[in-house]
Amino acid sequence: MQKPNIRPKPVKAISLADQVENNLIEYLNNNNLKAGDPLPKETELAEYLGVSRNVVREALSRLRMLGMIESKKRKGMVLSEPDLLSGVERVLYPNILSEESMKDIFELRLVLEVGMADLIFARLTEESIKSLEDIANREARDPGTNKLKTRLKYEISFHSKLYEMTGNNTLKRFQSMLLPVFNYMMEVESTLEHKPESGKISHFDLIETLKTGTPSNFRKNMREHLTPHYDRL
Amino acid sequence: MQKPNIRPKPVKAISLADQVENNLIEYLNNNNLKAGDPLPKETELAEYLGVSRNVVREALSRLRMLGMIESKKRKGMVLSEPDLLSGVERVLYPNILSEESMKDIFELRLVLEVGMADLIFARLTEESIKSLEDIANREARDPGTNKLKTRLKYEISFHSKLYEMTGNNTLKRFQSMLLPVFNYMMEVESTLEHKPESGKISHFDLIETLKTGTPSNFRKNMREHLTPHYDRL
DNA sequence: ATATGTAATTATGTAGTACATATATGGCAA
DNA sequence: TTGCCATATATGTACTACATAATTACATAT
The missing domain is CATH 1.20.120.530 (GntR ligand-binding domain-like)
Structure with missing residues (x-):
């Protein structure tokens, strides 16, 4: 019997935070949003994506590090010009x-x-x-x-x-x-x-x-x- | 009366996640840790740094995105060779x-x-x-x-x-x-x-x-x- | 009427608990 | 030894509660 042609699991284990991150970046890109445009609230994103606010925040935290978004206390989040090198x-x-x-x-x-x-x-x-x-x-x-x-x-x-x-x-x-x-x-x-x-x-x-x-x-x-x-x- | 020579607040507002991130990177660098070396558990880091596990995870999430660390379910986290371009x-x-x-x-x-x-x-x-x-x-x-x-x-x-x-x-x-x-x-x-x-x-x-x-x-x-x-x- | 002070509102920031999931480990049995 | 099963453990996810800051509106004083 021939060995089945199955590679031993890619073992992705993509976390929800990873998925949400990709999802957000794709969203920002596809909708042609520009710097200054407002983003949905964290709670809205969490609800819409069907994940906890925690997960959303982990993803947002990454984008914030790259300079892609900025958050202000009551105002919410806005898209911003990302820093190429950060x-x-x-x-x-x-x-x-x-x-x-x-x-x-x-x-x-x-x-x-x-x-x-x-x-x-x-x-x-x-x-x-x-x-x-x-x-x-x-x-x-x-x-x-x-x-x-x-x-x-x-x-x-x-x-x-x-x-x-x-x-x-x-x-x-x-x-x-x-x-x-x-x-x-x-x-x-x-x-x-x-x-x-x-x-x-x-x-x-x-x-x-x-x-x-x-x-x-x-x-x-x-x-x-x-x-x-x-x-x- | 002359206007006071005071600049209107740098308005830093560095979040705890930011601080923890810097803290961790500095820690990794100063202790000359190499790829494969184990990191403390999330709960330990949280306790040691005096912040919630939530905040620690936001910082770790960033490092994980850059490829600096990898997490496995029971094993814990290990330092890994970061991806220069990710x-x-x-x-x-x-x-x-x-x-x-x-x-x-x-x-x-x-x-x-x-x-x-x-x-x-x-x-x-x-x-x-x-x-x-x-x-x-x-x-x-x-x-x-x-x-x-x-x-x-x-x-x-x-x-x-x-x-x-x-x-x-x-x-x-x-x-x-x-x-x-x-x-x-x-x-x-x-x-x-x-x-x-x-x-x-x-x-x-x-x-x-x-x-x-x-x-x-x-x-x-x-x-x-x-x-x-x-x-x- | 302008200015100042104050309270309510709101979205992000932080804390804490509980549970899910996967996996290393050890013990037991064939 | 090998294989299976239970258990312990650290990360992953969910949920709730509250803190913080900033916007808004209203009230008060000069």
Whole structure:
């Protein structure tokens, strides 16, 4: 007799809270509701969905965390513009994440910094270049750059400014969320034998490229600047 | 008499669920707990934190959504590897997001596809190139590519493969989550006067670059391929 | 008449109890 | 050992009661 072609139970065990959550998100999306639109009361939702208010609140609690809804004491709940990154934010703790995830994030950074050249060029201003120069000059004059921590400070400062210059707030916020992750990886890296810092392209070189070069030049130079990190792949 | 220099209340109104959530995340992180480690029981947490089990469950419900914890019926709860993107996933509905967020996401895609060249080259295989060629050939032989929908199908297929070739699962998953957003924007775009599709660099050109070129070449060509989209900036 | 104070109303926020459900565990029997 | 059954236990769900804050309306004072 042949084995029955049944996979050993998906073992879903989807809780009511899960179902209600999906249900609500679908509802919000399908009805084309916009920020500011009011939602039914908790008790109404509970009754309509045939579950306890408790379950509804667990689902709502999740949406509230993501910024999708806001609740006010007597007014009720309203839909609001969700925060793209607040869901990622809570998860980005190096101690909790796996090596695999950390690697993915690390690579993501390299991809972003090389890829964002066109955005930077499209929104280039005199002031922003000035800011970059200030940072690079302070770095050059600082006698403490033989210490990892000091180098890291300027490195972060410089690159953060570049993210800011893309004019893309999501990108910028994402980068600031990633900083703890990189600090963590840099500390790990610093225990290794080879120093992970000096590429052939300096911050001054990058600034010069912004002034007189093209996005393509900049990508190439940024890639070169990040070579010590790319070598880890 | 001068107006008093008092700002009108920050009006925080942080709920207990919020506090407990933060508290738990901090706890998990500070104690260097790893995936698989058991957590205290709900009742214990409630008692220890001095709140009702209800509140604890709302906070736990959030962490569960993010994949940080898993609960089993009698066993209790265990810490688990959080899912980096599940928090973003639920929010990525074009109807709900603002124009600003959509723009940010759209730009993010352009940044990623131009920036991921080095990852692709580092993990290049014969088979993956073959796959790309298959897609491009099917596209070339398909008589229906005058229709937007058909063009889009091959476009997505080709670019998805590229994400996959980076060997970065987070990146790949992120892209698949973004697809609905792009479909949405393409539909909007298709109502405009100019056709948003043909750059000077074809899919065949990109494949050729992968075979005989360098990451730098590829970035440049990909940028060129995406020119119709970049023009929107 | 404007301003201030006060009470009623209402929806979310929190607490607590009770029970349902699933599952690990141990004991008993074949 | 293997298999079955009872039991204990932690999460999942339901329900009730009350706290809190904010809206509304009304009443009072200057």
